[in-house]
Amino acid sequence: MCKACHQNIFATFVQTAHFHTSAEATTQSIRGRFSGGHNLLRTSSEGLYFKMERRDGAFYQTAVDSTRGRSTSERIDLVVGSGRRGQSFLYWRRGLLFELPVSYLTGIDAWINSPGYTDGQIDFGRLIVPRCLECHTTSFTLQTDRGVVRYARDYALGISCEKCHGDGRAHVAYHSSHPADGSGKYILNPARFSRDRNVDTCALCHSGEGTPRAPPFSYRPGEKLDDYLIPPPDRDVPTPDVHGNQVGLLRRSKCYRSSPGMSCSTCHDVHRPERDVTAFAQKCLACHQTGGHPMAAEIGGRMLTDCIDCHMPNRKSKAIQINAPTRQFALYFRSHAIGIYPEAAAAALQRSDQRRNR
Structure with missing residues (x-):
């Protein structure tokens, strides 16, 4: 459609x-x-x-x-x-x-x-x-x-367009008969929502399992998610894990609290596969100047690629541990608590040095 x-x-x-x-x-x-x-x-x-x-x-x-x-x-x-x-x-x-x-x-x-x-x-x-x-x-x-x-x-299996944009039948019917109208009528566009409602669209599935207070599948993009899911208590510290509260981690970040226009879509384009973490560094550099980094001389050109591994490190899952016949295997999840992690930064720089010296 x-x-x-x-x-x-x-x-x-x-x-x-x-x-x-x-x-x-x-x-x-x-x-x-x-x-x-x-x-x-x-x-x-x-x-x-x-x-x-x-x-x-x-x-x-x-x-x-x-x-x-x-x-x-x-x-x-x-x-x-x-x-x-x-x-x-x-x-x-x-x-x-x-x-x-x-x-x-x-x-x-x-x-x-x-x-x-x-x-x-x-x-x-x-x-x-x-x-x-x-x-x-x-x-x-x-x-x-x-x-x-x-x-x-x-x-309807998978996540399709209507999960974020709502039912598109009226939109298709109108624009099929008005092809010259490019205004996008009768469709929801999260990019036009307020920041809170924009983030709620992602938080439906990226803020933890949640406790329902309304029937399943009743939430519609643009509505207040707290009316459908009971938010976790403020005392609960979010964790980056399977079914973890990544939105909660982001909201606690200084970047998010200091940037009124920042939302999930500031860094993510859900319409495209995104697996290259080095590409996300350009999102950071849109706000942060490399010359102001206290370790600029030591890090050098890696500041153009290594932002994510240093400031949004992978964390070992506490919910899932795989015991294979010959070894244990752990899953890791990227933390959306943007911050300063000295140990993670040191490890990331060490890995970068090892790659360069091969």
């Missing part, structure tokens, strides 16, 4: 992690390997393992307890996660969605226990609540059946 008039934006947006944050399970959407030698997850319980299988054009996770001679299998119906870090998988059962017990971790190209599951057990029962889907999909129709909320098969 949007592509016809916004081809350039559409072409880059479909490459982003937002767009691919959920999908139907297909050969293209699933990153993990199902071939022999790569499709097993062994557990700490003797004789108990999980096998990833492809049968009759569909994908399955099968738990096998060889000591008791039993197995349980469920089909992979939906994929959650773009695959940049990893993916988890969901299956349908009687109008509800459940997380499958095995996930995929990109960093080690291996199958792992899914978050929330205990190693060495056969368990397929982790229910997916609407708040999870609110951030990993564009929309999901909810139905109430005898007091139980169930999901209809009417949904």
Whole structure:
């Protein structure tokens, strides 16, 4: 619907992690390997393992307890996660969605226990609540059946344009009949919101899990998010972690508090893939002069590229630790608490020196 008039934006947006944050399970959407030698997850319980299988054009996770001679299998119906870090998988059962017990971790190209599951057990029962889907999909129709909320098969996977711009049908109808009018009628544009409402659009999914005070999927861009999610107490210090409160970290930063016009979109363009942290340094240099840096002589030209690693360091996850058969593997998340971190700066400069001396 949007592509016809916004081809350039559409072409880059479909490459982003937002767009691919959920999908139907297909050969293209699933990153993990199902071939022999790569499709097993062994557990700490003797004789108990999980096998990833492809049968009759569909994908399955099968738990096998060889000591008791039993197995349980469920089909992979939906994929959650773009695959940049990893993916988890969901299956349908009687109008509800459940997380499958095995996930995929990109960093080690291996199958792992899914978050929330205990190693060495056969368990397929982790229910997916609407708040999870609110951030990993564009929309999901909810139905109430005898007091139980169930999901209809009417949904839009991934994060699409309307998640941030609202329903575009009236916009398309008007501009299809008024092609010369470039004013952008009947559509929401977060760039025209106040700073607080602009940031709220991102905070819906980047300020932590939150406690709902309104029905799922009822928030609309431009509205006050606090009317839909109970904000965390001020005494709670945000952390950069999976489902962490990155917006809370940003709001505590001196840069944010000293810059009335600063928002998430000051540095981020959600319509494009953004993975080169050195490119973000140019955003910093739009406000900060390199000559005023107290370590300008020591850092030299690296001030043009290393701002992020020094002032927004990666932090080790406290929520997830991966115990692989041969080693432990940790996930790291970029902190949006812009600040001065002497240890992080020293480590970043050391890494930079090592790269230059190779």
